[in-house]
Amino acid sequence: MSYLLTSGSVGINSIVNRFISSFSVLLFGILSILVVSSCSKDPIRPNPGPIDPPSDDSTTFSKGFFIVNEGNFNWGNASVTYIDNSTGTAHQNVFQEVNHRPLGDVAQSMKIMNSRGYIVINASNRVEVVDLKDFKTIKSIEGFNSPRYIEFVDSTKAYVTNLYKDISVVDLVTMTITKTIQTPEWTEGMVKYNNYMFVTCIGEFTEPSSKRKAKLLILDTKEDKIIDSIPTATEPIGIVIDKKMKLWVLCSGGWDGYAAPALIRVNPDLRQVEKAFSFSSADIPSRLDINPSRDTIYYLQNGIYQMPVTASSAPSQPLVSSANHLFYGMAIHPVDGTIFATDAIDYVQSGDAFQYSSSTGAQLNSWETGRIPSSFCFGETQISKK
């Protein structure tokens, strides 16, 4: 192009002009080469970055436990972290690594039955069934209405709670939804007692806490029908059963802080609330679990609180203070009783998981997780023979 410049310019002008135009053309050329060479014909999809799969191919995913990473809503970045107990190392993103596709949008929870993992994917409306031998997907069960948790009725049947409309009855053999039990409102946690499933029901999802009608639904697991209900405090988000066969229900008071949080004790035979512990409403409690001997309950309310089922009042100090953490998930190991908790950091990067001693509250272990670690799955679910 520079020949075009020669006719009119002389001396320094000409030199400067030539220099810049040559420089421009050169820059253009370099950029074109750079860009063209960086082209790829592969589909442009989110890349999880470097993955560290279990080094040993014979890993069966049965010698450790799982951390379910919820992921950001609408980002499709839910994942499962596998912690190998023998080495103590964390393997991120095991589902995608094995199945070569994303796990989905917002993984809510996971449970294991008969060497199969059931991962409930809330915003994707799926329950992903994986074989624990290799974590390969066996089937993606579809047709849920924003599923939350799965609970096994027996080795062939499970219930899945949903944010909307109903509770899904899943046949574990055919891996299909065989029936839906209409519930006008959002159902959440479940506990099986005799032939009944006790399900916390928060209220209409789209309504503010002041309008929601919270209750405990009682389902007959033989007929898959709601047979009774018990009103509870606002937003019952968690339920466990203790050794004396009493139900404990954690009521957060509402995400919008509408009511004071409460922990209530329910007699499942009389279908009555027997006791209610109210908490400080400064912090909203979020997770509830019970130890293996079913005599001590734990809940997350900023810090992790420990409370014997025989206590006459709620503890005033946490066993594990949140210190510089912002705990998001919490669970108790079903065998050794240690405390597990997660920190989602700022929700836009990998989180952390921690293990604490249940006697001293001291930290025992920590692992890096995926995005927004929220729940744990420790192994085969024992069907209660209660």
Place this chain on the structure above:
Amino acid sequence: MTGIGNHFREPLFLILLLIATCNAASGQHIQDTLKLKEVEVKASFQIHNEGFKEVRLDSTILLPRLDAKLSTILSQYSTVFIKSYGANNLATPAFRGTTAHHTIIEWNGININSPMLGQIDLSMLPVAQFQGVEILYGAAGLSRNSGAFGGIINLKTSPDWNNRLNLIVSQTLASFHNYTTTLYTEVGNKNFQSHTRVNINTGKNDFPFYNDYTGQREKLTNGAYTQYGFSEDIFGKINNKHLITARVWYNYSDRDNPPQTVNITPYYAENMKENSFRSLVEYKYIHRKFSGTISSALLYNHLHYMSNTDDTKHQYYSFVNRISGNYTGFDKVTIRPGIDLKYDWVNSEKYTSRKQRNVLGGFIEINYAPADAVTFTLMARNDVVDGELMPFIPAVGVEVKPFRKINLSLSANLSRNYSYPSLNDLYWELWGNPELVPEVNYAAEGGITWNLLNPSKSFFIETELSAYYMLMQDMIVWSPTTTSSLIWKPENISEVLSRGIEAGINSTIVFWKSNLDINVTYNYCRSTYEKETNPNGSSVGKQLIYTPIHTMNASLRFEKRGYYFSYLFHFIGRRYLSKENVEYMPGYNLSNIFLGKSFQMKDFMLSLQLEINNLFGLDYQSIAYSPMPGRNFGITLRGNFKKKSGQ
């Protein structure tokens, strides 16, 4: 010489000469260049803005793209990065490593960002409704509006006093049931001009894509939209001393938002219905050494958002008033003072009560040119928000043209700017935080522009290179509170350092009675987190999520005897999806081509144009799990009747 398209004042002697000899502002590139002899000079890199960077996109680019949205044009022709959620779906701007609310979109100088969100969806701004785009980088727009750390994008319409009648009817039929109709009337005489513009855009957007999640080839669902707009601009002039402008712009849109590929809800529904009405009245008095402008704008917006979990209505009014002056009576000094008064009123179902905000601002811009080749600029602004005095906003700039015969200009500026929290940040129910303070930005910038028109006027080239360095502090981030991870609040907790280089080359060559344009822009941007919002995080020094380090646009346009061909190339580098920069979206490039023929019949011109987007059928996503269309087509038929004075 025929009317050479030049909408804009050109700074250079050569170009001034050109302008003097041709009839101003024709705007019809295709028509004008049918009888090509010389290069059409349209310097888009401004070198007379006294040390601050400004880039312009004119009707040469916009006219063949009447069916497009501002988002598409900016992503294809500028260094502004557009985060797009899909074809005709939500698109937000970010330049220089800042976020959408650090970019102010103006309509003829009036900020039209939503006071609730502090930003605006660029897919709601159809190209049919404006004639030119001014992009003011960094501190360049600081005297006009505070808070635009990235810059200001001004959508302009202006009168051509030589126009008698300019009528455009354009119809586009595009893939996936997308249709656009544009009607455009400019009529008037040397003292009065009226512009009427109508756009009707509808689309189903039911494009096929491969869903990795379901492992099936699917069609996009819930992606339909309808949008129509009407605007009327009236320009009046008395004795070349009084200029009166009145404008209205009404826009309606009804848009479904498609689900992401990982969301397979059978009853998925998300819809936004938006009505917006904008009006602006302006009076300008022009005297020999003084000009003064009074303007008043009323903006109204009503949004109805519906989804499976939400059904809320939001409305706001903004009343924007400005008085400004320009005095050149002092030796070597130009003074431009002014006062702004802005009143926002919001009624949202997500606020506990109606909220208002008053912003009173005073600003001044002083240019001092001690010598022909040197200009210093001082800009200053101070706002009072709801009776509270905000920090002082200053900028200084310098521009030097070291050579007499070489159109080379060096510029540099330093600035401090403040961005006020959006009303959602302050007042969103339960979660808004009224304690927020303004975000602050310290910026330094330098640039070189150069251009050349060869004596035989067969070749024009301009280049631009600029570098910037910005430190943004007290950045507002929504994060979980310490009392509960379920409650999120915005807080002034983040710090971002953004530095980068922008380079651009435009050239035009006339040969063999044909015209060749080549435009290239390249953008390097390192924008990093500098402060951890959580002590356990590991994001310090890492690139902002969804902010590409490299972006590049190139376009080539060839034209001969009414036939034209354009090739657009658009490259976006890797964008990270996590703050610690592990997950990412791979970089990709897209190619689009335009083929057209214009038939000139006296005052009437008929153009037929074929466009092919995503030429190589790249299977891509720009936002994770938001599918984008593969190769797609559009056919546009455009009729243009035009009569000018003296014809």
